[in-house]
Amino acid sequence: MTLRVNLHELGAMDGAARAALMLRADQELGDVLERAAPIIEAVRTEGEAALRRFARDLDGVTGELGALEATEEDFEVAYRAVEPEVIAAIRYAVANIRRFHEKQLPEPMWLEEVRPGAFAGDRWTPIPSVALYVPRGKGAFPSVTMMTSVPAMVAGVPEACILTPPTPQGGVDAATLVAAREAGVGRVFKAGGAQAVAAAAFGAGPIPKAAKIVGPGSPWVVAAKRLLAGRIDTGLPAGPSESIVFADETADPRLAAADLMIEAEHGPDSSAYLVTHDRAVAEGALAALPGLIAALPEQRAGFVSTVLGGPRGGVVLAASLEDAYAFVNDYAPEHLEVLSDEPFAHLGRIVNAAEVLLGRRTPITLGNFVLGPNCVLPTGGWAKSFGPLSVTDFMKRSSVGYVTAAAYPEMARHAHALARYEGFAAHAAAVAMDRDRAPVR
Numbered sequence: 001m002t003l004r005v006n007l008h009e010l011g012a013m014d015g016a017a018r019a020a021l022m023l024r025a026d027q028e029l030g031d032v033l034e035r036a037a038p039i040i041e042a043v044r045t046e047g048e049a050a051l052r053r054f055a056r057d058l059d060g061v062t063g064e065l066g067a068l069e070a071t072e073e074d075f076e077v078a079y080r081a082v083e084p085e086v087i088a089a090i091r092y093a094v095a096n097i098r099r100f101h102e103k104q105l106p107e108p109m110w111l112e113e114v115r116p117g118a119f120a121g122d123r124w125t126p127i128p129s130v131a132l133y134v135p136r137g138k139g140a141f142p143s144v145t146m147m148t149s150v151p152a153m154v155a156g157v158p159e160a161c162i163l164t165p166p167t168p169q170g171g172v173d174a175a176t177l178v179a180a181r182e183a184g185v186g187r188v189f190k191a192g193g194a195q196a197v198a199a200a201a202f203g204a205g206p207i208p209k210a211a212k213i214v215g216p217g218s219p220w221v222v223a224a225k226r227l228l229a230g231r232i233d234t235g236l237p238a239g240p241s242e243s244i245v246f247a248d249e250t251a252d253p254r255l256a257a258a259d260l261m262i263e264a265e266h267g268p269d270s271s272a273y274l275v276t277h278d279r280a281v282a283e284g285a286l287a288a289l290p291g292l293i294a295a296l297p298e299q300r301a302g303f304v305s306t307v308l309g310g311p312r313g314g315v316v317l318a319a320s321l322e323d324a325y326a327f328v329n330d331y332a333p334e335h336l337e338v339l340s341d342e343p344f345a346h347l348g349r350i351v352n353a354a355e356v357l358l359g360r361r362t363p364i365t366l367g368n369f370v371l372g373p374n375c376v377l378p379t380g381g382w383a384k385s386f387g388p389l390s391v392t393d394f395m396k397r398s399s400v401g402y403v404t405a406a407a408y409p410e411m412a413r414h415a416h417a418l419a420r421y422e423g424f425a426a427h428a429a430a431v432a433m434d435r436d437r438a439p440v441r
């Protein structure tokens with residue numbers, strides 16, 4: 001395995017080379033969109049039979065798949081199989097994630113008296129149903145189970161279910177089942193990839209049609225969400241993981257190198273940069289990386305070296321601190337870690353990042369698993385306009401209005417003038433009527 005890590009010197013790069021560093025795997029889906037389309041069509045027309053076929057052909061299930069929905073016995077077996085230390089960590093994380101997300105709950109309703117006797121406001125209610133996608137391919141994700149399930153439960157969604165690819169034995173990852181139960185989601189189905197997104201959009205076998213699907217995934221999941229966006233609310237775009245570790249001259253290069261590997265180890269389609277304006281930090285990190293990579297298990301070492309030596313990763317040496325801020329804000333990373341003795345001094349300069357983790361004791365790992373903020377985050381540059389998954393992603397807002405007799409005449413007069421101007425005669429007629437006359441029955 002080659003352990004070559006890129007050094008990108010921004011001062012020596014032209015605009016095109018700099019722009020090339022910004023590209024992500026989910027911006028270039030290539031033929032995945034085309035190849036996901038027939039999978040979706042098969043689920044739409046064949047339902048459960050297609051899901052069973054894809055479990056075998058795409059998820060590599062060789063064991064007995066059984067019922068698509070995890071049974072009570074599956075949950076019991078999972079609790080026995082997962083190490084007590086991991087169950088304790090899941091409970092610790094669920095408590096923190098719940099505490100964080102409860103703070104996000106909006107007031108159920110507010111009304112403002114916009115004119116004397118005329119009231120307008122917002123009312124928040126949960127969405128009726130949601131499918132929570134939990135990936136399982138290059139890893140298992142009890143973390144994502146908690147991060148999608150807890151806010152859905154805090155929001156009060158009445159019908160929530162988890163969709164996750166089956167294991168090769170035909171079951172569900174044990175810690176995913178434990179995390180689902182601890183977070184309060186009772187239904188877990190074995191379906192992954194594009195076929196899972198299609199099952200949520202149309203309903204398939206026991207998998208209910210949902211109003212929305214949330215959760216991150218591989219390019220197959222991203223592609224299916226794009227193709228089905230007219231059939232189901234696909235929420236925030238969360239594709240292959242990406243990060244920037246931003247380090248100033250006070251940063252420890254070895255920590256910078258270690259933290260650069262965190263998101264790079266997800267897979268070859270990840271993106272990960274260390275951005276610094278300090279040459280000593282850049283060179284120290286480059287020197288530390290081969291040894292750190294070599295200490296990883298083979299598959300993860302392979303992913304990290306592919307990412308850090310490929311077109312979407314490495315060490316970025318900015319021409320100045322200003323240039324480093326500009327790079328981060330242009331890139332709009334999913335995860336941003338700020339390694340500095342004064343991390344808050346940089347916070348005001350960061351405007352585009354889905355998550356900002358401050359200081360040497362807040363590595364991305366803590367955010368991914370236990371701190372409380374959501375680890376399902378927008379990728380592909382979408383952090384310029386989207387935030388992390390939150391409680392309000394599981395709710396919708398309705399406007400509410402109420403006009404009294406005291407406020408009506410003036411409001412009606414102004415509305416009538418605008419209705420006439422826009423040429424809407426029925427709109428105008430409705431506000432020309434006497435609304436306080438006794439009804440004629």
Ligand SMILES: NC(=O)c1ccc[n+]([C@@H]2O[C@H](COP(=O)([O-])OP(=O)(O)OC[C@H]3O[C@@H](n4cnc5c(N)ncnc54)[C@H](O)[C@@H]3O)[C@@H](O)[C@H]2O)c1
Pocket residue numbers: 058059134135136137138139144165191192193194195216217218219220221237238239240241266267269270334375376377378379
């Ligand atoms: N943005 C976020 O918030 C966030 C959070 C966690 C994970 N992630 C990312 O989610 C992704 C998870 O990917 P994963 O692969 O581990 O799991 P996944 O569940 O997303 O993908 C595996 C599924 O893809 C389908 N698939 C695989 N190869 C296929 C093929 N050739 N044809 C058709 N379908 C195919 C299979 O059905 C399988 O079920 C990673 O890229 C990770 O970085 C992102």
Ligand SMILES: N[C@H](CO)Cc1c[nH]c[nH+]1
Pocket residue numbers: 141143144240241242263334368375376377
């Ligand atoms: N980094 C992922 C989001 O991009 C979340 C995660 C979960 N487990 C490990 N990482």
Ligand SMILES: [Zn+2]
Pocket residue numbers: 241262263266368
């Ligand atoms: Zn991660």
